Amino acid sequence: MASQRKTDLVLGSVRKLLRVGATPNVLNLLQKRHPVDIAEILRALNDHERRAAFEALAVQDPRLAMQALAEVGVDLGAALLATRSPADIVRLVQELPPDDAAALIDAMPVESADQVRDLMRGQGSAAVGDLLDHQEGTAGRIMNPKVFALPEEATAGEAVSALQQAGGVEMVFYLYVVDDRRHLVGVVSLRRLLLVPPETSLKRIMTADVISAGVDEDQEEVARNVSSYHLLAIPVVDDENKLVGSITVDDVIDVMKDVTTEEFQKLGGLEALDEPYISTPFGTLVKKRARWLVVLFLGELLTATAMGYFEKEIAKAVVLALFVPLVISSGGNSGSQAASLMIRALAVGEVTLRDWWRIMRREVLSGLALGTILGSVGFVRVTLWQEMFGTYGANWFLVALTVLFALVGVVTWGTIAGSMLPFVMKRLGADPATSSAPFVATLVDVTGLVIYFTVAAVILRGTLL
Numbered sequence: 001m002a003s004q005r006k007t008d009l010v011l012g013s014v015r016k017l018l019r020v021g022a023t024p025n026v027l028n029l030l031q032k033r034h035p036v037d038i039a040e041i042l043r044a045l046n047d048h049e050r051r052a053a054f055e056a057l058a059v060q061d062p063r064l065a066m067q068a069l070a071e072v073g074v075d076l077g078a079a080l081l082a083t084r085s086p087a088d089i090v091r092l093v094q095e096l097p098p099d100d101a102a103a104l105i106d107a108m109p110v111e112s113a114d115q116v117r118d119l120m121r122g123q124g125s126a127a128v129g130d131l132l133d134h135q136e137g138t139a140g141r142i143m144n145p146k147v148f149a150l151p152e153e154a155t156a157g158e159a160v161s162a163l164q165q166a167g168g169v170e171m172v173f174y175l176y177v178v179d180d181r182r183h184l185v186g187v188v189s190l191r192r193l194l195l196v197p198p199e200t201s202l203k204r205i206m207t208a209d210v211i212s213a214g215v216d217e218d219q220e221e222v223a224r225n226v227s228s229y230h231l232l233a234i235p236v237v238d239d240e241n242k243l244v245g246s247i248t249v250d251d252v253i254d255v256m257k258d259v260t261t262e263e264f265q266k267l268g269g270l271e272a273l274d275e276p277y278i279s280t281p282f283g284t285l286v287k288k289r290a291r292w293l294v295v296l297f298l299g300e301l302l303t304a305t306a307m308g309y310f311e312k313e314i315a316k317a318v319v320l321a322l323f324v325p326l327v328i329s330s331g332g333n334s335g336s337q338a339a340s341l342m343i344r345a346l347a348v349g350e351v352t353l354r355d356w357w358r359i360m361r362r363e364v365l366s367g368l369a370l371g372t373i374l375g376s377v378g379f380v381r382v383t384l385w386q387e388m389f390g391t392y393g394a395n396w397f398l399v400a401l402t403v404l405f406a407l408v409g410v411v412t413w414g415t416i417a418g419s420m421l422p423f424v425m426k427r428l429g430a431d432p433a434t435s436s437a438p439f440v441a442t443l444v445d446v447t448g449l450v451i452y453f454t455v456a457a458v459i460l461r462g463t464l465l
Contacts, residue, residue, distance in 0.1 A: 011041050018049050027056045039071035054080050066095040078107035086115040099144045102131040139222050140215040143236040143245030149176040157198025173232035177206045184243045212237050219255045224349050226252045299442035306449040313453055317464035320456055327406050330374050331414035331448040332441030338418030339440045343432045356423045363419040367412030375407035395463045406455040410448040
């Protein structure tokens with residue numbers, strides 16, 4: 001909290017200094033801050049102020065400027081770089097590790113990105129371009145090719161000396177051991193390295209069972225492995241098991257954050273945004289929201305059709321219409337709950353497609369239990385209103401039973417549909433989050449009406465119907 005207040009004070013000072021053109025003072029203020037704090041300040045400034053502050057940093061302290069740009073977010077960072085000349089962009093991105101530089105270049109307009117890549121290759125800086133050659137969403141796209149590795153014949157003392165002299169390595173959590181053809185054969189933690197005698201060979205102290213990622217492996221799978229095995233970094237190997245890079249935990253956190261954001265947006269019933277909300281053009285924002293809204297609206301039209309099909313029943317027993325919102329919303333809510341639980345469980349690997357039958361049985365029992373609870377509440381509510389106000393007439397008990405059994409049926413069906421739809425989507429190769437809560441709710445609304453009026457037809461036949 002104190003840090004936030006201090007950042008707010010610096011932000012106010014930066015704005016005042018920029019208004020009067022006191023650029024050297026702005027630079028002096030920012031150079032005393034951590035790159036994360038500078039990034040927060042840049043995000044809070046308007047576009048003109050942001051460019052002026054970044055320009056001051058880029059001219060006098062390009063390393064700090066790019067460290068802050070790496071923290072501000074790739075879309076905003078790329079926008080700040082895109083207005084500069086390709087040569088200037090190359091000069092600045094060389095201050096970053098290749099994976100961070102590649103992420104920024106990848107977010108630039110295609111023409112600018114191609115010019116920067118060509119220029120970097122012409123200068124012999126092919127690492128960033130090589131990363132961008134890998135398919136988006138793979139380990140190769142986010143790895144750092146500058147990875148610390150030594151042959152298995154090296155000693156612990158030589159490894160420590162080499163670490164002390166290493167340059168251009170982003171972060172070193174582990175020492176990777178390779179053979180003469182650079183095949184990954186082992187890993188040594190830095191703690192282990194410092195606890196053994198200097199003359200000990202790496203082959204004697206390394207762990208041969210290395211958790212690694214393939215260069216074409218999905219980033220989400222890499223993130224799951226890092227989380228499951230509690231790693232600080234994971235080596236990346238090619239098809240021949242040759243060490244080509246490593247992915248550190250900070251990159252994994254970024255992947256998890258992006259995935260979580262995308263899944264959350266899909267659960268809300270809209271297409272995932274490619275940029276931060278505030279930076280997304282208005283037309284794009286409307287388009288991405290409208291597509292799903294139209295689909296859901298068309299689905300809800302089926303609800304009106306279902307209501308029309310039971311028009312005679314409603315005309316005979318108007319009281320049934322009073323409970324339509326109660327019944328179908330309960331089914332939609334239970335389905336949304338189940339869908340959210342399954343989407344999350346599939347995303348983190350808690351369940352797989354093979355578990356569908358076990359999940360089905362569990363959710364049937366859950367649906368029956370939840371439906372009984374809600375149905376009992378509905379039954380009590382009808383009873384109380386009848387006792388106090390005489391609302392539901394002579395057949396109130398049958399109406400209460402209709403609400404009870406309809407809720408059991410609708411909630412059970414909603415739970416089954418919500419839990420199984422993510423499995424169906426996954427089996428078809430689609431994103432399980434596509435079976436988002438609004439989609440499940442729309443589906444259950446339509447089928448819930450059918451269940452409700454079918455139950456009513458059975459229980460109320462010969463009385464109200």
